[in-house]
Amino acid sequence: MDAFSAVLQGLPMTLLLTVSAFVIGIVGAVPLAVGLSSPNAVLRLVCRLFVDLVRGVPIIVWLFLLKFGIQIGTFKFNPVGAAIVGLGVVSIAYLAEIYRGGLESVPRGQNEAADALGLARSTTFYRVLVPQAFRIVSPSIATYLTGLLKDSSIASTIIVAEMVFQSQSFARQHPTVEGILPYVLVGILYIVLSLPVAYLSRSLDARMRKAVYA
Amino acid sequence: MTLSEIANGKLAPRTGIKLENISKSYGNHVVIDDVSLDVEPGTVTALIGPSGAGKSTFLRCINLLERPDSGTIRVAGHTIEPGKVINAKDLAALRSTVGMVFQSFNLFPHMSALKNISFPQQKVLGRSKEEADERALQLLERVGLKDKANQHPGRCSGGQQQRIAIARALALDPSIMLFDEPTSALDPEVGLEVLAVMRELADDGMTMIVVTHEMQFARDVSDTLVVMADCKIIEQGDPKAIMSDPQEARTRRFLRAVLER
Amino acid sequence: MNWLIEWAAYLPQLMSGLGVSLMIAGVSILAGYPLGLVLSVMVGAKNLAVRTLGLAVVEIGRGAPALVILYLFYYGLPKFGIAFESITAACLALSWNAAAYSSEIMRAGLQSVARGQHEASAALGLSWSHTFFRVIMPQGMRSAIPGLMGVAIQMFQGTSLAYAIAVPELMKSAYNIGSQDFNYLQIFTLAGICYAAISMPATWITVYFEKRMARHA
Numbered sequence: 086m087d088a089f090s091a092v093l094q095g096l097p098m099t100l101l102l103t104v105s106a107f108v109i110g111i112v113g114a115v116p117l118a119v120g121l122s123s124p125n126a127v128l129r130l131v132c133r134l135f136v137d138l139v140r141g142v143p144i145i146v147w148l149f150l151l152k153f154g155i156q157i158g159t160f161k162f163n164p165v166g167a168a169i170v171g172l173g174v175v176s177i178a179y180l181a182e183i184y185r186g187g188l189e190s191v192p193r194g195q196n197e198a199a200d201a202l203g204l205a206r207s208t209t210f211y212r213v214l215v216p217q218a219f220r221i222v223s224p225s226i227a228t229y230l231t232g233l234l235k236d237s238s239i240a241s242t243i244i245v246a247e248m249v250f251q252s253q254s255f256a257r258q259h260p261t262v263e264g265i266l267p268y269v270l271v272g273i274l275y276i277v278l279s280l281p282v283a284y285l286s287r288s289l290d291a292r293m294r295k296a297v298y299a
Numbered sequence: 300m301t302l303s304e305i306a307n308g309k310l311a312p313r314t315g316i317k318l319e320n321i322s323k324s325y326g327n328h329v330v331i332d333d334v335s336l337d338v339e340p341g342t343v344t345a346l347i348g349p350s351g352a353g354k355s356t357f358l359r360c361i362n363l364l365e366r367p368d369s370g371t372i373r374v375a376g377h378t379i380e381p382g383k384v385i386n387a388k389d390l391a392a393l394r395s396t397v398g399m400v401f402q403s404f405n406l407f408p409h410m411s412a413l414k415n416i417s418f419p420q421q422k423v424l425g426r427s428k429e430e431a432d433e434r435a436l437q438l439l440e441r442v443g444l445k446d447k448a449n450q451h452p453g454r455c456s457g458g459q460q461q462r463i464a465i466a467r468a469l470a471l472d473p474s475i476m477l478f479d480e481p482t483s484a485l486d487p488e489v490g491l492e493v494l495a496v497m498r499e500l501a502d503d504g505m506t507m508i509v510v511t512h513e514m515q516f517a518r519d520v521s522d523t524l525v526v527m528a529d530c531k532i533i534e535q536g537d538p539k540a541i542m543s544d545p546q547e548a549r550t551r552r553f554l555r556a557v558l559e560r
Numbered sequence: 561m562n563w564l565i566e567w568a569a570y571l572p573q574l575m576s577g578l579g580v581s582l583m584i585a586g587v588s589i590l591a592g593y594p595l596g597l598v599l600s601v602m603v604g605a606k607n608l609a610v611r612t613l614g615l616a617v618v619e620i621g622r623g624a625p626a627l628v629i630l631y632l633f634y635y636g637l638p639k640f641g642i643a644f645e646s647i648t649a650a651c652l653a654l655s656w657n658a659a660a661y662s663s664e665i666m667r668a669g670l671q672s673v674a675r676g677q678h679e680a681s682a683a684l685g686l687s688w689s690h691t692f693f694r695v696i697m698p699q700g701m702r703s704a705i706p707g708l709m710g711v712a713i714q715m716f717q718g719t720s721l722a723y724a725i726a727v728p729e730l731m732k733s734a735y736n737i738g739s740q741d742f743n744y745l746q747i748f749t750l751a752g753i754c755y756a757a758i759s760m761p762a763t764w765i766t767v768y769f770e771k772r773m774a775r776h777a
Contacts (some may be wrong), residue, residue, distance in 0.1 A: 093566070095574075101761060137760050137763060137764075139761040139762065140759070141753055141756035141759035141763065142717075142752040142755050142756050143721075145720045145723060145731060146720060146731065146748055146751055146752045147752075149731075149735070149744070149748050150736075150744075150745070150749065150752065153738065153744035153748065154745035154748050155745070163744065172678075176601060233754075235623075235626075236625070238625040238628060239625075239627060239721065241627070241724075242627075242721075242723065242724050248628055249625065249628060251633070252628075252631070253631065253635075256635055256636070259638070261639065262639050262640060263639075264635075264636070264639045265632070265639045267615040268632040268635070268636040269632070269636070269730060270634065271624075272623075272624035272625075272628045272629070273624075275625055276619060279623060281625065359679075362682075362683055364679050364682055366682060394682070394683065394685035395685050397683075398681035398683070399675060399680075401680060401683075403674075403676050404676075405674070405676035405677060405679060405680035406680075407677065407680070407695055407699075408699065409699055409702070418694065419684040419685070419686060422686055422690045422694070423684060423685045423686060428575065454701055464680075467684070468683075468684070471684060
């Protein structure tokens with residue numbers, strides 16, 4: 086088997102990890118972002134500490150904690166489960182911070198105008214603030230997604246058979262010069278994979294701009 | 300001592316400038332269309348006209364902040380053809396002869412007023428720090444801002460910043476000064492402080508080219524009024540004569556619009 | 561209570577690992593910032609070859625996972641007869657990473673400097689180097705400071721990946737302890753606390769700087 090097909094064997098797992106963690110993050114970050122911008126100081130502080138703690142500990146530590154440290158009765162995480170949950174929780178924290186930044190960057194006048202018009206708070210939030218915030222943060226979300234794609238490689242350290250893991254095992258079996266190939270190929274593959282995300286973010290940005298300001 | 304004497308230590312050699320057939324376009328968009336201008340030593344030329352006429356771009360072509368596509372610049376014994384490759388020596392000679400003051404001041408925000416004036420002297424003219432600082436202080440005193448020497452530009456008003464910017468340009472002993480709408484970013488009263496400094500400089504005999512919307516300054520201080528419209532010079536001559544009796548319809552329209560405001 | 565006693569026993573060994581982590585982070589930042597500055601200038605260069613080279617170094621350093629670059633240096637290059645000690649490989653890989661990320665931040669900072677500053681410098685006749693080092697860089701770097709602090713935190717956390725090439729840093733020390741007694745939960749929790757104890761205050765300081773700068777902008 087050549088190096089490229091070896092690396093490609095790990096592609097479905099890399100995509101599975103990235104997409105699952107991203108979905109967990111996108112959804113899970115919503116309540117956390119609301120908490121981060123809550124008028125209740127205690128709630129805000131708790132959410133803030135959670136976000137900063139999750140981001141303050143390297144991903145590899147979270148993965149090892151979940152994989153090796155957690156045992157409840159007979160339940161233990163398998164490597165893939167630990168990787169998805171770990172990357173998912175980290176995504177929740179990062180995306181919540183991005184959402185909060187977006188909500189705060191909507192001009193105060195929008196809130197005041199909505200209040201003056203007598204819109205309900207939920208209407209103001211979902212129909213006025215969120216669409217504008219989403220347009221502001223969509224490039225950051227796309228950047229985060231490419232970062233997450235790269236971070237999914239850390240799952241190889243808890244023996245998840247994604248791309249970097251496959252590169253490693255190919256390289257081990259080929260002690261000759263061609264053993265460097267999988268590392269080069271996998272590096273290029275990550276860069277290539279992040280291109281459509283960058284493209285999507287740009288077109289999404291353009292579409293949202295039109296949707297908001299048409 | 301006068302402003303330019305302080306700037307030069309001795310009286311500057313009076314220099315004129317000759318611009319021949321300057322043209323500039325961005326792609327298909329013509330900005331300056333074959334403009335020639337002759338500025339006599341020690342005179343003040345006011346450049347007026349509607350916005351978009353190419354006044355600022357023309358001014359910036361004189362010290363090659365914008366590179367004209369064709370034409371010739373003759374200044375202080377140098378002949379510079381901007382369309383061709385210019386060697387660093389010619390560019391340095393041109394820039395050291397020509398000082399410039401911008402609409403947005405462009406002071407260096409991370410340096411004190413004194414440093415703004417003394418730093419270029421040290422780097423461009425190779426003056427010692429002591430000499431440059433001393434010159435800077437003299438100039439600051441002359442523009443009435445000695446007490447601001449150690450302040451950063453952010454803590455000075457717009458009018459003060461512009462006077463510091465004039466001092467900064469003068470410190471390099473230019474024999475020609477270019478002013479690009481020096482008062483447009485200022486409140487009217489504040490603009491007067493700046494115009495007073497410029498008037499004094501003109502009285503000293505500095506060769507000046509001023510892009511401006513200040514009609515009173517143009518009439519009272521300038522020796523030559525140049526009206527630009529649609530990328531060309533449409534009229535030039537004695538300022539009072541042009542203002543009281545413009546020959547071109549375009550000039551008439553412009554003057555009426557400005558004076559009626 | 562038990563945990564605290566065990567933690568106290570583990571701490572000395574963990575601290576020596578933390579020392580290695582901080583050393584690697586320090587080296588990669590100290591090498592990465594100046595390299596990043598050079599790269600940011602290269603990427604903005606007029607010369608196509610210089611620009612392409614700069615872009616390639618930046619895009620690979622940012623686009624490929626740190627783990628891959630780490631493996632490339634530690635497992636890949638020896639196959640060409642270029643072998644490094646694991647700590648050296650970690651320093652090289654993270655320096656590249658740091659240089660690539662900081663170059664982007666510095667470039668944004670340099671570009672945020674107003675056009676008028678370049679024009680005023682040109683009109684005064686300042687040379688390229690005086691303009692860049694004395695006028696543009698001091699202003700551009702100021703706005704880049706919070707981002708560069710972020711890179712430093714990212715690099716500190718990134719040292720944990722050196723575990724994968726058996727560098728005796730904090731994570732590796734924790735793993736070694738854990739595999740003796742099988743009390744992974746305690747030891748990785750303690751390791752996490754060590755990382756957080758440095759990263760969290762550092763993040764707060766960064767945010768403070770960010771806010772201060774936004775106010776003074």
